Amino acid sequence: MPIKIPDQLPASDVLRQENIFVMLESRASTQGIRPLKVLILNLMPKxxxxxxxxxxxxxxxxxxxxxxxxxxxxxxxxxxxxEHLNNFYRQFEAVKNRNFDGLIITGAPLGLVQFENVIYWEHLQAIMAWAKEHVTSTLYVCWAAQAGLKLLYDLPKRTLKEKLSGVYHHQIHHCFHPLLRGFDDTFLAPHSRYADFSPQYLQEHTDLDILATSDVAGVYLASTKDKRNVFVTGHPEYDALTLHHEYIRDLGEGMEPSIPVHYYPNDNPDNPPVASWRSHGHLLFSNWLNYCVYQQTPYDLDQFSEENFTKDD
Incomplete structure (x- = not known):
C-alpha cells in the first residue's frame, strides 16, 4: 500500500524513480479506507x-x-x-486540536547547544507534551531522542567530547519485542551525534526497554513499556552519502572532523561509501508502524484515550 503525500511534494518524483508506490492526494481522496495519520516534525535544516x-x-x-x-x-x-515551507508544512496551531496515529520528531544539528539555549525549546516541549494526549506513538530520532528523555525523565544533557560519526555494529536485546521482529542478532546503523546514551545510565534512571546497543555507540533503540515513546539515537533514514556530505561540510568549516568509522571502504574518503543499513532501517519503521501504531491506535481517532493502550505486546 502507498504513502499519501501532497501532489507537488518534491519527494514524490524521487520516490517514483525508486519504484516506490506513492499515492497523491487527488487519487487517495477516492478510496474508502482509513489511512494512518502520521505527522513528521522536521527539525533538520535541509x-x-x-x-x-x-x-x-x-x-x-x-x-x-x-x-x-x-x-x-x-x-x-x-x-x-x-515557497516549499508555505506549501507543504503546517504550523502547530493548525494541528493541535487533532489526533494522530504517529508522530516522528527528527534530529537537529544542536548537539553542542544546551536545551535552554535552543531558540524553540519551549515550543518543542509544548509539542511533546501535546503528543501525550493526541498521538498513539511518537518516534524520537537522534537529537530528538535526547530532548524526549529530558522531557519524559528529566535526564540532563550528556555530551561526548568528540562527535560520534560512522556506521556501527549493534546487538539486539529482548529478541521477542515487537520492534525487533525480523532483526538479525547484530545489525549495522549510522550515527552522527554528540549525545551520550549509555546503557547503564538509562537503566539506572529510566524504566525503558533497552532493545539494541553498541559497544561503542551505546544505546541505539529503546522504548517505553507501552510502546508509545520510541527512541532511536542514530539515523536509519540516512542516504548512502549523508555522512559523507556532513564530513565534507565539517572539513569546509575548519572543524577537523574524524573520518566516519566503518563507512568508507578501507576508511579512505576517496572511496565511494556503501550503504549497509537500509534493510534494518526499513524493518525498524515497518515494525514501528505495525506494532506501535496500527496495532495500538483506535479506529476512530476522535475516540483517542489513554485507556486504549496496554503494556502487552
Missing part, C-alpha cells in the same frame, strides 16, 4: 532531503499512510525555499 529520507522508510508498509509535515516555527530557513 528539509526536502530529510522528508524524502523518512518518506522512503515509511513507504515500506502494507498500510496506507497519510503524511503531514510540521515545522517548529515560522523563522526563515537558509536551506529550504520559503
Amino acid at each position: 528539509k526536502i532531503e530529510t522528508e524524502t529520507q523518512f518518506l522512503r522508510l515509511l513507504s515500506n508498509s502494507p498500510l496506507q499512510i497519510d503524511i503531514e509535515l510540521l515545522r517548529i516555527d515560522d523563522r526563515p530557513s537558509k536551506n529550504t525555499p520559503t
Whole structure:
C-alpha cells in the first residue's frame, strides 16, 4: 500500500524513480479506507532531503499512510525555499486540536547547544507534551531522542567530547519485542551525534526497554513499556552519502572532523561509501508502524484515550 503525500511534494518524483508506490492526494481522496495519520516534525535544516529520507522508510508498509509535515516555527530557513515551507508544512496551531496515529520528531544539528539555549525549546516541549494526549506513538530520532528523555525523565544533557560519526555494529536485546521482529542478532546503523546514551545510565534512571546497543555507540533503540515513546539515537533514514556530505561540510568549516568509522571502504574518503543499513532501517519503521501504531491506535481517532493502550505486546 502507498504513502499519501501532497501532489507537488518534491519527494514524490524521487520516490517514483525508486519504484516506490506513492499515492497523491487527488487519487487517495477516492478510496474508502482509513489511512494512518502520521505527522513528521522536521527539525533538520535541509528539509526536502530529510522528508524524502523518512518518506522512503515509511513507504515500506502494507498500510496506507497519510503524511503531514510540521515545522517548529515560522523563522526563515537558509536551506529550504520559503515557497516549499508555505506549501507543504503546517504550523502547530493548525494541528493541535487533532489526533494522530504517529508522530516522528527528527534530529537537529544542536548537539553542542544546551536545551535552554535552543531558540524553540519551549515550543518543542509544548509539542511533546501535546503528543501525550493526541498521538498513539511518537518516534524520537537522534537529537530528538535526547530532548524526549529530558522531557519524559528529566535526564540532563550528556555530551561526548568528540562527535560520534560512522556506521556501527549493534546487538539486539529482548529478541521477542515487537520492534525487533525480523532483526538479525547484530545489525549495522549510522550515527552522527554528540549525545551520550549509555546503557547503564538509562537503566539506572529510566524504566525503558533497552532493545539494541553498541559497544561503542551505546544505546541505539529503546522504548517505553507501552510502546508509545520510541527512541532511536542514530539515523536509519540516512542516504548512502549523508555522512559523507556532513564530513565534507565539517572539513569546509575548519572543524577537523574524524573520518566516519566503518563507512568508507578501507576508511579512505576517496572511496565511494556503501550503504549497509537500509534493510534494518526499513524493518525498524515497518515494525514501528505495525506494532506501535496500527496495532495500538483506535479506529476512530476522535475516540483517542489513554485507556486504549496496554503494556502487552
